[in-house]
Amino acid sequence: MLEVxxxxxxxxFKLDAAFKAPPGVTVLFGRSGSGKTTIVNAVAGLLMxxxxxxxxxxxxLLDTDRNIRLRPHKRRLGYVFQxxxxxxxxxxxxxxxxxxxxxxxxxxxxxxxxxxxxxxxxPLMDRRPAALSGGEKQRxxxxxxxxxxxxxxLADEPLxxxxxxxxxxxxxxxxxxxxxxxxxxLYVSHSASEVARLATTxxxxxxxxxxxxxxxxxxxxxxxxxxxxxxxxxxxxxxxxLRHHDDGLTELEAGGLPLFLPHVTASPGTGLRIRIxxxxxxxxxxxxxxxxxxxxxxxxxxxxxxxxxxGAIVALDTAAGRVLARVTRRSANAMGLAPxxxxxxxxxxxxxxxxxxxxxx
Amino acid sequence: MQDWxxxxxxxxxxxxxxxxxxxxxASLPLGILVAYALARWRFPGKQVLNGLVHLPLIxxxxxxxxxxxxxxxxxxxxxxxxxxxxxxxxxxxxGAAVAAAVMAFPLMVRAIRLSIEAVDPKLEQASxxxxxxxxxxxxxxxxxMALPGIIAGTILAFAKAMGEFGATIxxxxxxxxxxxxxxxxxxxxxxxxxxxxxxxxxxxxxxxxAMAALLLSELIGRRVAARVGGT
Numbered sequence: 001m002l003e004v005x006x007x008x009x010x011x012x013f014k015l016d017a018a019f020k021a022p023p024g025v026t027v028l029f030g031r032s033g034s035g036k037t038t039i040v041n042a043v044a045g046l047l048m049x050x051x052x053x054x055x056x057x058x059x060x061l062l063d064t065d066r067n068i069r070l071r072p073h074k075r076r077l078g079y080v081f082q083x084x085x086x087x088x089x090x091x092x093x094x095x096x097x098x099x100x101x102x103x104x105x106x107x108x109x110x111x112x113x114x115x116x117x118x119x120x121x122x123p124l125m126d127r128r129p130a131a132l133s134g135g136e137k138q139r140x141x142x143x144x145x146x147x148x149x150x151x152x153x154l155a156d157e158p159l160x161x162x163x164x165x166x167x168x169x170x171x172x173x174x175x176x177x178x179x180x181x182x183x184x185x186l187y188v189s190h191s192a193s194e195v196a197r198l199a200t201t202x203x204x205x206x207x208x209x210x211x212x213x214x215x216x217x218x219x220x221x222x223x224x225x226x227x228x229x230x231x232x233x234x235x236x237x238x239x240x241x242l243r244h245h246d247d248g249l250t251e252l253e254a255g256g257l258p259l260f261l262p263h264v265t266a267s268p269g270t271g272l273r274i275r276i277x278x279x280x281x282x283x284x285x286x287x288x289x290x291x292x293x294x295x296x297x298x299x300x301x302x303x304x305x306x307x308x309x310x311g312a313i314v315a316l317d318t319a320a321g322r323v324l325a326r327v328t329r330r331s332a333n334a335m336g337l338a339p340x341x342x343x344x345x346x347x348x349x350x351x352x353x354x355x356x357x358x359x360x361x
Numbered sequence: 362m363q364d365w366x367x368x369x370x371x372x373x374x375x376x377x378x379x380x381x382x383x384x385x386x387a388s389l390p391l392g393i394l395v396a397y398a399l400a401r402w403r404f405p406g407k408q409v410l411n412g413l414v415h416l417p418l419i420x421x422x423x424x425x426x427x428x429x430x431x432x433x434x435x436x437x438x439x440x441x442x443x444x445x446x447x448x449x450x451x452x453x454x455x456g457a458a459v460a461a462a463v464m465a466f467p468l469m470v471r472a473i474r475l476s477i478e479a480v481d482p483k484l485e486q487a488s489x490x491x492x493x494x495x496x497x498x499x500x501x502x503x504x505x506m507a508l509p510g511i512i513a514g515t516i517l518a519f520a521k522a523m524g525e526f527g528a529t530i531x532x533x534x535x536x537x538x539x540x541x542x543x544x545x546x547x548x549x550x551x552x553x554x555x556x557x558x559x560x561x562x563x564x565x566x567x568x569x570x571a572m573a574a575l576l577l578s579e580l581i582g583r584r585v586a587a588r589v590g591g592t
Binding site for chain 1: 483486488494495497498588
């Protein structure tokens with residue numbers, strides 16, 4: 001398990017962060033300026049922090065107390081940059097082979113053909129980066145990082161420079177990376193849906209400090225945190241596809257409760273992660289009747305947090321898992337909402353966007 | 362060509378080509394190193410190095426030639442050391458090559474430095490994270506991407522070396538077959554009655570070589586730029 005602890009004073013901004021990254025995808029989640037990229041660059045060795053230790057077992061990248069500071073090229077990392085940073089003078093094939101050439105001969109390697117196939121970049125092999133679209137560049141960048149036989153993959157907002165269609169194109173590749181490749185991934189993001197879909201572990205950052213860390217469902221379901229901003233609060237449910245209905249709906253099951261979503265292209269039995277944005281959830285004391293919304297999850301209020309403005313975040317424990325709802329403080333008072341109170345969470349089927357549905361890792 | 366040019370003129374042309382070729386080739390590695398240092402490194406004395414490199418561009422060429430004579434002449438400090446190793450520069454074609462190299466050096470370094478500065482350091486970082494040591498980063502990313510500028514600088518330096526006069530004639534004089542390059546030869550022909558025709562033929566050769574060098578650098582530069590940047 002990768003353990004990171006860093007302090008660095010930039011004069012005006014102080015980074016003081018420590019976290020652990022177990023296998024899988026660890027997402028550094030926070031607004032811009034929270035120190036995410038600084039941490040990743042410190043792990044990559046592109047920035048040498050004043051104090052810190054970055055190690056996984058006896059693999060020590062940095063230990064300022066013992067005066068160990070590995071140079072970037074000795075760290076054996078695969079870094080997927082926001083802007084791809086493919087070598088413009090090399091073909092896709094040469095870009096992919098670049099990192100592998102410098103890796104130790106006995107390093108465990110991914111099979112090139114398998115990676116090329118997984119990323120769907122076979123037809124691009126003889127092109128130069130200038131002739132690739134943004135999404136294609138990022139897929140090649142992922143392949144280049146993966147094929148350098150890394151011990152850890154770093155990704156710094158690899159989707160931020162892409163439009164929504166391209167984001168939807170690339171995100172599944174990171175899900176496959178998480179599920180099919182054993183290399184741990186440290187992923188930087190400020191997007192709640194990316195976090196909800198990808199993260200095994202979430203490290204929530206604010207102003208250079210770690211506010212919380214832990215399994216994705218725990219951190220995203222904590223009403224006290226909003227690392228992505230108030231609009232981005234939302235919990236994650238894990239569900240399984242039961243069947244597809246003729247009217248275009250997909251029925252899922254989460255903790256024994258049925259969930260109806262707009263058609264999901266996956267076969268019955270497939271596990272999914274679904275992010276439910278807090279502002280899409282309506283609360284009701286009684287089980288509502290004659291309502292158009294199809295999903296009604298009964299539960300008990302576990303925790304509440306009144307915001308600075310008119311809103312409040314209510315955390316609800318249901319059989320399907322933790323759900324967060326953003327309501328006004330006025331409604332919360334009028335309804336007598338408090339921890340321990342039984343309520344129903346109402347979720348419109350069409351409120352769940354396709355970008356908020358991802359594969360289970 | 363040998364029919365059109367007289368033996369003395371041909372001798373000057375051949376000598377000029379030889380002097381310029383070796384002056385350019387021998388100074389290229391140092392030129393790349395100095396350009397890289399000026400573009401990428403921070404070190405004490407950087408401005409002094411920058412000034413030294415550019416000095417021959419600003420000083421009167423005669424002064425540069427005289428300094429070379431004082432330094433590399435048979436009585437000069439470096440000249441004596443070199444003489445012990447059997448290398449004599451003064452009044453030899455090798456000395457002419459040294460003078461041409463020194464005079465062309467600022468142009469070469471300027472062009473290469475600009476092209477190295479234009480290489481995105483983020484690509485060099487990406488290369489390092491993929492396991493390339495600094496030397497490999499330089500060889501596989503910086504150098505190929507700076508290639509158009511390196512070629513342009515090399516050809517510019519060659520053209521400058523072909524035309525060098527002041528420092529050459531001061532340092533190594535004007536000895537036919539040894540140090541009488543095209544400019545020196547033109548000067549010499551103009552000093553004797555009836556030499557105008559020979560001088561004019563050498564002038565034409567100079568213009569042709571200079572134009573060819575310019576066109577060649579444009580052509581290669583464009584090709585390499587298309588291959589390197591795709592833009």
